[in-house]
Amino acid sequence: MKTILRIFFFLGAILIPALNLWAGEVALKKATFIPQWVPQAQFAGYYVALEKGIYKRHGIDLTILTGGPGRASADLLRDRKADFATIWLSTGIQMRSEGIKVLNIAQMVQRSALMLVTKKKSGIRQPIDMNKKKIGLWGKEFQVQPKAFFKKYNLDVKIIRQSYSVNLFLRDGVDVASAMWYNEYHTILNAGINENELVPFFFHDHGLNFPEDGIYTLEDTFVKDPELCKAFVRASIEGWKYAFVNPEEALAIVLKNLQKEHLPAQRVHQTWMLDKMKKLTTPHGNLTSIGKLYPADFVLVVDVLKNNGLIENPPRYGDFYRRCYWND
Secondary structure, three states, X not given: OHHHHHHHHHHHHHHHHHHHHHHHHHHOEEEXXXXXXXXXXXXXXXXXXXXOOHHHHOOEEEEEOOOEOOEOHHHHHHOOOOOEEEEEHHHHHHHHHOOOOEEEEEEOOOOOOEEEEEEHHHOOOOHHHHOOOEEXXXXXXXXXXXXXXXXXXXXOOEEEEOOOOOHHHHOOOOOEEEEEOOOHHHHHHHOOOOHHHEEEEEXXXXXXXXXXXXXXXXXXXXXXXXXXXXXXXXXXXXXXXXXXXXXXXXXXXXXXXXXXXXXOOOHHHHXXXXXXXXXXXXXXOOHHHOEOOOHHHHHHHHHHHHHOOOOOOOOOHHHHEOOOOOOO
């Protein structure tokens, strides 16, 4: 009898942990996420959360899809090819206005990084100096703020379609170029132009702060599994906080993912990007505010879109945004 009991306890000691491990693995919920672009420090927090097992700890077996040309995050979310996506606030509002029921579940970037930049030698020092000048603009999504800026200052400019390269600006093909503070602006500096030779125009300094990257899901995804959505936000924010506190480790993870995609991995550029993302995500230096969509920011973007004829049915803040997590 004692021998049988010993065998029973021995088997229990082996099988119970195994069953618990199996149950834990079964409990993980599969989900997919797509950022707007290829792996870079703009999305460091998500890659860190995946690499460090933070999503799994929050019960999610996550796959990060690669965004970029021909793989717009908004399209993949709309077509249900991704459960979560990062999208600009202005794009999310336009989608909702068009009847696509997206939900903002965390507004990660809280200060706009989009800007116009010119060289001092152009003679442009203030907005009025842009009148009759050649301005490089990207596609539709990136034109809302610049056109509102031109309207605000009653400017008549010549719009030149700008590629993702800044070469046209470097060669004086345009007087003013579009840039993201964390990306193209640094590329201009790396081309050999000193900051004191440039005049930046940040839209957030001109009453046009359009917070950009937010985390979105479809409304029915949220209704079906709100806990999954909340867990994704919690894990993502935890990943961002870890990245900001441990930048060297975060950069190593970003560079590894860039190499996986066979893309150029420039550590200096990614370091600049991560530093600027911290400033944009926590503009007041407060990590506890990560993820908030402030009503005033939402109303500003809605009003500009409406006044420029870009939306007909403005969504309500309470229909558009779901507070999933933050530390008060």
